[in-house]
Amino acid sequence: MAADKGVTVYDVAKDADVSIATVSFTIHHPEKVREKTRQRVERSIKTLGYVPSASARGLAKGKTGALGLYSFDFIIERAEGSESTAAQQDEVQDREDCELDERAYPLYVDEIQRGFELESWHQGKTLLLGSSTMSGEESVTSIAGRVDGLALFPRDFNDSMMLRRLSKRMPIVVYSRGLQSQPVASIMSDNASGMRLIIDHLVNAHGLRRLAFVGRLDSDDLTTRFHEYLAYQQKIGLIGAEEQGRLIEATPNEMDAFVSSVTTEALPDAFVCGTDQLALSVLSKLRGLGIRVPDDVAVTGFDGILAGRLASPQLTTVRQSMEEMGRLGVKLLLRNDGRPLQSPELHILPVKLMLRQSCGCGLNGGERSSTVA
Amino acid sequence: MAADKGVTVYDVAKDADVSIATVSFTIHHPEKVREKTRQRVERSIKTLGYVPSASARGLAKGKTGALGLYSFDFIIERAEGSESTAAQQDEVQDREDCELDERAYPLYVDEIQRGFELESWHQGKTLLLGSSTMSGEESVTSIAGRVDGLALFPRDFNDSMMLRRLSKRMPIVVYSRGLQSQPVASIMSDNASGMRLIIDHLVNAHGLRRLAFVGRLDSDDLTTRFHEYLAYQQKIGLIGAEEQGRLIEATPNEMDAFVSSVTTEALPDAFVCGTDQLALSVLSKLRGLGIRVPDDVAVTGFDGILAGRLASPQLTTVRQSMEEMGRLGVKLLLRNDGRPLQSPELHILPVKLMLRQSCGCGLNGGERSSTVA
């Protein structure tokens, strides 16, 4: 009645009066054992409550049958966000009663994770979730040792040595980062096209010309968006080739740069924000300053998180197919019988322009969209 | 350069010119090996890119170092929800562009899962997520074989035989279900107190008397809520001892019973809904029928999911500390050095009444709350 620590194949074999090989065989090739024997074994398995040890199985087969998804501290940041980010609290009514911030949850990563979960289970793989709470490297290693393939959200993943190592051992997928120097599969959105869609719309549909980019170039996504923001404006003659365009370095939590820019300089026609989260912060800051959106200035986001739809005014943005990005990750890890990649791969997924209220569109409830492949 | 399938302790040992025992020792008791040796081993580990096999380690130690969280198809249902639930689509503007339903995401389970994740990582345990996509039993077994402790959301978990088996092998936590017959730790919210808070408020603050409960009694939570709904009304003399109270059996997706009850019978003073999701559906149905909330009828929910805060009118509800439920689960699994439970345990967590708009409160933005321990 005490600790019934583990029924093993041996117990089952003894109970069914067969060898352990037959037990294993009954499990994996039921059709290849005699009907009678099979039933006996199956009954023993049930009676004893046999639960195969994944460790032993993994060791013997050289495969674990699991996939890993590793986030570099996004989630932890988010978790502590509602406590530590005093700047966000100014307009919050009753923060103490709700741990979740409706403006940020579910996040970009959450939606990708969701797609990843769905596809993993669909493929019969169990999912291992990791996050860098502890010493980053140790943590990613510990999860890497448990899976047949690993998808990563690299935050500031400078230690490419480790990535190179891992990529020899198993297939690796990297989100939101074009890593051409490593044999990994990078999955990104079509940031450049998305930025062009936004600018085209702002310029052509609303006749706006003086744009300002808000965001810090601390990720490949943001960098690409900003580069295209500049390049495309130059191409269509909105700014000269030598100009830098207007860049406001602001993070979601430190909106000081943004606020001071708004109060000291002339208001642009539109704030083109690097992410939705940023745009939502901008929206709230502008409200605080008594500046109306879209009447006084237009605001656009990038990502397409849920919160943007729920904001007021609803956020015009570029939506990435995040669930698709998640699913694609799993498919890539499972390709080629799970063998490691030989060379870098870049997968760019299409995006969609979501026209909502914050740019001046759809004030009567409608929502339009246009895709780009 | 090709498949570098797995650097092992042996490789490291050879490279560092020591025995495998020393390698293992260097990793687990660095202070007990000579400085010089340690450095040599550590260098080899780095150089070779050694990633310990969790399978081998787990097999040798008899512990995997991982915790599992298993959802019985909540997520799958939700995943298919936006496609298959035609009834929900009537008022959706642009469903094709957004996979997530803002009224249901994040769900009750998602928030618990979040707490579970956070606490797992905090405790240095990796997390295994499972869901019953495949043959339910096989699937839960497969994840059970990989972890040292397992938390379950039992849907209609009738196969208690399996639970009993598992509970011998490792600690088991069960959410939202009082399982007194098994040696597992059940975690529930204080449903009865929550229901009393709701009724008290409706009766005392708003003078309402004719209540109707909406929901199907298909879970322990719902059953408890409904029982207390009856018992408490009888206790305070709102209904007689022999009366059944008004029960409308309606699921989120099949609101027919609710609609027909509304159109054929007299409107009650308040719809007391068994869950927030249900309440949100009720809200939307009432809107469709041209019935105003809270002017014509009050509506209350139960759970405290995010969507209720974002609804219009904002949903008055009872909020469970879902993150806390998640964290508690992990702590319970890790107690007693991870030994299985000997006897059933019931953990009941406090709830909070969230007074918002749908009951007639806080129409000017405020939100109040009162707790019960």
Add this chain to the structure above:
DNA sequence: ATGAAAGCGCTAACAT
């Protein structure tokens, strides 16, 4: 302080 060796539970040849 380090090495040798015995498993941990399972799979997959290989034998019978």
Add this chain to the structure above:
DNA sequence: ATGTTAGCGCTTTCAT
């Protein structure tokens, strides 16, 4: 059709 057996990579006494 079923049994024997040799690992899989690691931890852990027990020697040295």
